[in-house]
Amino acid sequence: MKIVVINSFLKETHKEKIRKAAEEVSGDLLFAESEDEMPEEWEDCDIIYGFGMNIAKKNKNLKWLSVPSAGVDYLMKPGVLANEDCLVTNSSGSYGVTIAEHIIAVSLIMMRKLDYSYRESLEGRWSSPQPQKSLKDCRILVLGTGDIGSCFARRARAFEPLSITGVSRSGKSTDPCFDAVKKTDEIDSLLPDADLLVMSLPDTPETRDILNRERIAFLPEGAYVVNVGRGSAIDEDALCESLNSGRLGGAALDVFKTEPLPSDSRIWNTKNLLITPHVAGNLTLEHTLNTNVDMFCVNLERYGKGLPLNNLIDRNKGY
Amino acid sequence: MKIVVINSFLKETHKEKIRKAAEEVSGDLLFAESEDEMPEEWEDCDIIYGFGMNIAKKNKNLKWLSVPSAGVDYLMKPGVLANEDCLVTNSSGSYGVTIAEHIIAVSLIMMRKLDYSYRESLEGRWSSPQPQKSLKDCRILVLGTGDIGSCFARRARAFEPLSITGVSRSGKSTDPCFDAVKKTDEIDSLLPDADLLVMSLPDTPETRDILNRERIAFLPEGAYVVNVGRGSAIDEDALCESLNSGRLGGAALDVFKTEPLPSDSRIWNTKNLLITPHVAGNLTLEHTLNTNVDMFCVNLERYGKGLPLNNLIDRNKGY
Numbered sequence: 322m323k324i325v326v327i328n329s330f331l332k333e334t335h336k337e338k339i340r341k342a343a344e345e346v347s348g349d350l351l352f353a354e355s356e357d358e359m360p361e362e363w364e365d366c367d368i369i370y371g372f373g374m375n376i377a378k379k380n381k382n383l384k385w386l387s388v389p390s391a392g393v394d395y396l397m398k399p400g401v402l403a404n405e406d407c408l409v410t411n412s413s414g415s416y417g418v419t420i421a422e423h424i425i426a427v428s429l430i431m432m433r434k435l436d437y438s439y440r441e442s443l444e445g446r447w448s449s450p451q452p453q454k455s456l457k458d459c460r461i462l463v464l465g466t467g468d469i470g471s472c473f474a475r476r477a478r479a480f481e482p483l484s485i486t487g488v489s490r491s492g493k494s495t496d497p498c499f500d501a502v503k504k505t506d507e508i509d510s511l512l513p514d515a516d517l518l519v520m521s522l523p524d525t526p527e528t529r530d531i532l533n534r535e536r537i538a539f540l541p542e543g544a545y546v547v548n549v550g551r552g553s554a555i556d557e558d559a560l561c562e563s564l565n566s567g568r569l570g571g572a573a574l575d576v577f578k579t580e581p582l583p584s585d586s587r588i589w590n591t592k593n594l595l596i597t598p599h600v601a602g603n604l605t606l607e608h609t610l611n612t613n614v615d616m617f618c619v620n621l622e623r624y625g626k627g628l629p630l631n632n633l634i635d636r637n638k639g640y
Numbered sequence: 641m642k643i644v645v646i647n648s649f650l651k652e653t654h655k656e657k658i659r660k661a662a663e664e665v666s667g668d669l670l671f672a673e674s675e676d677e678m679p680e681e682w683e684d685c686d687i688i689y690g691f692g693m694n695i696a697k698k699n700k701n702l703k704w705l706s707v708p709s710a711g712v713d714y715l716m717k718p719g720v721l722a723n724e725d726c727l728v729t730n731s732s733g734s735y736g737v738t739i740a741e742h743i744i745a746v747s748l749i750m751m752r753k754l755d756y757s758y759r760e761s762l763e764g765r766w767s768s769p770q771p772q773k774s775l776k777d778c779r780i781l782v783l784g785t786g787d788i789g790s791c792f793a794r795r796a797r798a799f800e801p802l803s804i805t806g807v808s809r810s811g812k813s814t815d816p817c818f819d820a821v822k823k824t825d826e827i828d829s830l831l832p833d834a835d836l837l838v839m840s841l842p843d844t845p846e847t848r849d850i851l852n853r854e855r856i857a858f859l860p861e862g863a864y865v866v867n868v869g870r871g872s873a874i875d876e877d878a879l880c881e882s883l884n885s886g887r888l889g890g891a892a893l894d895v896f897k898t899e900p901l902p903s904d905s906r907i908w909n910t911k912n913l914l915i916t917p918h919v920a921g922n923l924t925l926e927h928t929l930n931t932n933v934d935m936f937c938v939n940l941e942r943y944g945k946g947l948p949l950n951n952l953i954d955r956n957k958g959y
Contacts, residue, residue: 418776422799426748429741435749435916436758442915443759445908447900449917452924457737479798480741581766589764596761597754598768605771 322348324621325363327371328389329354330604335614339370342618346625368624370617374401383407385624387617389604391416391469392551394524397639409634410620415612416602417472420549423601424473424519427573428456431545436595454543454570456480462515463487464531465550466494466502469521469602474498486511490527505531512539517547523640524551534559543570549601552577561591569593575601641667643940644682646690647708648673649923654933658689661937665944687943689936693720702726704943706936708923710735710788711870713843716958728953729939734931735921736791739868742920743792743838746892747775750864755914773862773889775799781834782806783850784869785813785821788840788921793817805830809846824850831858836866842959843870853878862889868920871896880910888912894920 324343331339336352343350348368353359356375364376370387377386378401385408388396393411396402402409430436434450441448457480463470466487474485475498484500488511492504503511505527512518518540522528532546532555540546546569548555557578563569573595574588580599582588589596604610620630634640643662650658655671662669667687672678675694683695689706696705697720704727707715712730715721721728749755753769760767776799782789785806793804794817803819807830811823822830824846831837837859841847851865851874859865865888867874876897882888892914893907899918901907908915923929939949953959 419772419774422748422774422776423752426745426752426754429745430749430754433742433745433919435745438916438919439755439758439914440762441917442908445903447917449919449922451922453738453919453922455738455741455925455927457741457927476798479795584764589761595758597757598760598766600752600757600768600772603768603770603772606774608774608776 322346322368323351323363323366324348324368324370325351325353325359325366325373325376327353327356327359327369327373328604330610331614332610335610338614338618339621342621346621348621368621370621377402377407379403385410385630387620388412389415389613389617391602392523392640393634394551394553394639397634397636408630409636410630410632411634411640412613412616413632413640414468415609415616417468419606419609420469420521420602421472421476423575423597424521424547424549425456425476427547427575427595427597428517428519428545430595431571431573431593432456432459456483456517459483459516460514461485461517461519462511463499463519463521464505464508464554465489465521465523466496466499467521469549470519471496471498473519473521486515509536509539512536513541515540515544517545520546520548520550520554522550522554524553525639529553530556532556532560537563537569540569542568545570546572547574548572549575552580557588561588561594564594565592567592571595573597575599641665641687642670642682642685643667643687643689644670644672644678644685644692644695646672646675646678646688646692647923649929650933651929654929657933657937658940661940665940667940687940689940696721696726698722704729704949706939707731708734708932708936710921711842712953713870713872713958716953716955727949728955729949729951730953730959731932731935732951732959733787734928734935736787738925738928739788739840739921740791740795742894742916743840743866743868744775744795746866746894746914746916747836747838747864749914750890750892750912751775751778775802775836778802779833779835780804780838781830781836782818782838782840783824783827783873784808784840784842785815785818786840788868789838790815790817792838792840805834828855828858831855832860834859834863836864839865839867839869839873841869841873843872844958848872849875851875851879856882856888859888861887864889865891866893867891868894871899876907880907880913883913884911886911890914892916894918 365382368385381403387410391413432454437450466489487499487502494502571593575597684701687704700722706729708731710732751773756769785808806818806821813821890912894916
């Protein structure tokens with residue numbers, strides 16, 4: 322069994338863990354920094370853990386692709402994987418902590434207008450941003466009550482009093498951090514009470530443009546929007562218009578329909594829009610990478626024993 | 641009894657509350673936007689609530705000065721108050737929520753290098769900041785365990801696991817949000833374990849330059865410093881050198897030895913230094929202003945009944 326790990330962030334401690342897990346299943350193991358570095362004789366490998374989409378496109382022998390990211394939308398299109406029966410797992414569960422911290426940070430930046438004072442400080446100007454808003458007493462609506470939404474909600478709780486409503490496909494969540502959890506089809510009636518809308522949704526046919534022009538108009542004046550899921554979830558033109566007109570208080574987008582954002586995109590120059598280059602969840606945070614590697618090792622053991630894999634993607638749902 | 645309220649942030653609801661409280665003590669009441677607007681015949685008033693330092697300098701009849709800020713250092717110098725026996729109260733207790741949110745925000749900005757990605761985004765560049773750090777597993781040292789330090793610690797708790805040590809004059813705190821509370825004279829032994837140093841100290845002879853050159857050197861490599869108390873607490877030259885050399889991870893200063901920061905100050909151009917123009921606690925946040933006004937009204941009732949005032953400044957301690 323040939324196992325290929327393609328990830329330039331791994332440290333020796335991570336590699337050691339993976340080596341041990343591979344030994345347990347009697348696998349041959351190769352580490353590569355990138356796909357380009359991979360020797361040709363490994364292109365028929367059985368398992369890939371890492372950033373190996375181009376090999377997965379060609380390798381009909383591939384049995385399991387373990388993706389270090391949470392989103393797998395780009396793999397779900399028909400014909401992307403050479404082996405249509407290849408198992409795909411994601412690493413949802415390793416990004417909750419880091420993305421939750423991102424959401425808290427950008428929400429407070431917008432509410433406290435810290436982007437304004439930072440911009441002024443770059444020019445050597447002492448200029449107070451006014452007025453400030455607060456997470457306290459904020460009515461928060463979280464689309465997506467998975468690991469990321471829950472990790473955020475647990476942290477937001479510390480800024481009480483406030484209210485947090487979650488929205489999920491099932492209308493349920495086992496996590497008590499939400500005051501209430503509603504079904505996706507109730508969104509229209511929830512948006513008018515959302516001072517802060519947090520979106521952490523996977524890209525699926527149901528979530529595409531879920532925040533469309535009509536729904537943006539449902540948000541109250543001065544509302545804030547944070548998106549850390551997928552850029553496909555928002556009508557970007559409509560959002561930018563609402564920001565430029567001053568109707569919305571601000572938006573913090575970490576994901577976009579086209580990434581990297583083209584240098585001539587009008588999005589760069591939108592008013593009260595905080596742009597981050599898809600870094601809310603990345604593998605530079607030690608905790609994230611450790612958890613990511615641990616999750617793969619556990620799954621490799623399960624694979625060796627013939628047990629069902631954790632975080633297995635349902636191709637019909639797309640997540 | 642003449643009561644003067646000098647505050648341009650007050651809304652009608654606040655004025656109404658103050659009017660009722662003044663009626664209860666049979667006081668004559670005047671609202672002014674600023675000292676300059678105050679009629680001469682009110683300059684011998686008995687009570688000032690607000691920004692009235694110049695009148696307090698001249699008015700020998702002043703019996704009580706209620707300051708809307710938390711810091712009162714500028715009033716403690718001999719000769720500042722015309723009536724040396726004038727009671728001084730501050731508004732400590734109304735700023736905890738807003739300053740705690742500021743501390744969380746700037747800490748995460750530094751750790752996640754959001755200042756870097758924001759600066760890049762202003763130039764239309766898609767450029768990932770690496771590596772990121774986290775509040776998770778952070779060892780936090782908080783100088784000052786009053787309202788602000790405690791409000792921050794309670795919020796930081798939500799980012800667990802982490803550790804929070806408080807430092808106070810008494811070495812005690814009634815708030816369970818700290819893992820431990822130490823005495824001020826133990827600082828030297830605590831600094832080497834502080835990944836994040838949060839300073840919320842009043843300006844007193846004891847706190848002046850408390851973070852001096854020697855102590856900055858005690859901080860571990862890559863440590864972050866946040867100051868929301870008074871600028872006098874830090875040797876700014878030494879801090880800027882440690883930031884420019886890259887030894888410290890970053891600093892977020894909301895207060896400075898000279899405010900506003902002069903336009904030719906070298907501080908503006910210091911590496912990894914986040915400058916905010918003394919806005920961590922200001923009166924634009926509704927909650928802050930409401931609490932501030934409520935505290936004055938309660939104290940006015942106490943004054944009328946001859947009860948000891950809340951938040952009375954001890955001239956010897958200076959806070």
